[in-house]
Amino acid sequence: MTNGTQGGPEVLENLKLELRRGCLIVAVLAQLRTEQYGYTLRKALADDGLAIDEGTLYPLLRRLETQGLLVSQWREEDKRNKRFYHLSPVGEQTLTQLLEEWQNINQSLNKILQEASL
């Protein structure tokens, strides 16, 4: 029996969004191990199945830069000014730690799921 007040596609969408939020940061940091500008970064993420819109990506890049995890510079390429981003040394350390954490979470989750299926 359910109480019928919650659930449905809206809740699922919100949960998926929450799940994606943390993963996106790791994905952006991982992509920026090689220098990229905003559009190519967005494209690379979308090609790998993590589409992200402009309104989410650019504030995220600013935040990560303010936190010292990224460095950026405006540079001309193909006669156009583009802002290129790449990981800072602190960002590289943080990414390594985040990936370790990701592995731990993944292992724990797999363990929980295996126990639940027994």
Add this chain to the structure above:
Amino acid sequence: MTNPSSRNMELIDRYLQAVRFWLPRTHRQEDLLAELGEDLRSQIDDKENELGHPLDKAEMSEILKRCGSPMMVAGRLGPQRHLIGPALFPIYEFVLKMVLFWILVPVFIFIVGPVNVANSGGNWGLAAANTLGNLWSGLFIAAGIVTLVFAVIERTNAHLGAECKWDPLKLPPVRREERKPSLLKALCELGFGFFGLIWLLLLPQYPVLILGPAAAFLKAGPMLHTFYLPIVLLSIAALLRSAITLARPQWTWFPPLSQLLHTVLTLIVLNYMIQAIGKTPSAYPFVVLQDAVRESRKYFQLAGIVNVSILVSVASAWLGVCIAAVVQTWQFMRYLRKRTSGAQRTASIGAQ
């Protein structure tokens, strides 16, 4: 004819101008717009390479529509803006409720309202309208001040210090479940109420019961005669209340509600009494001298002292009843809230 490429660039500039309008004017504004513009131009380049021709109006429009309306894009690009953040919001909500519903509303009902009634010269409608008008603006002003204070705390991060200082050992003890009304308490109330009513009914014939030896030279004044019946009725109501509490202990809603109603009725009677005292021409509204000692100066002074004492008692009673009304309103609301949350809990357990 305009070159499609320059027309597309112009459309992007118009789009960025519209986004700029909604973006807060910070040092980051131009930086963000430049980056967004570059993203859009790269999208156009990619699309043109894919299609092999410059984009037409419909294709351009599709790219910009996918990006979102200027207002929405500015909202997402701009800084996160909230007056009071999630960390502070629960306490803000608590304080706001406290100030508006547990302080301001009772103050208006039990203090400002009666004062307005007393000053309106018996025009209840005007007094009620004035009180409601004052309450309405008071609520807005108080809500504004509370919100402003919390917004300042949010901006200055003053709450972070308090967050670190809390001590788990100082948490309040677990509250016990609400018990049914006590049988002994209801019995005592019924007994005392009964004897109180008898005492009250005997007073007109035996004033010595209240005045003691002073009954030899004092008798009830006009005010006591006028308000004798309402006081008796209030006593009967209290007696009935105790009897019903005793007979229907399962009516857990009855004691707090009836207590509150009784208090409100008492307050109304006291208000009328205070108004009547203000209007009476007599300096001795409660007790007057017996005819036999009317000329005695000594008893005259004594009657004055007794009247002033009763007046102070009435004023104190009014204040006490006001406080009781606030407390009982709070208790009744708490009872209702518990009942509602209890019902919801039962429903959710049943639904599982």
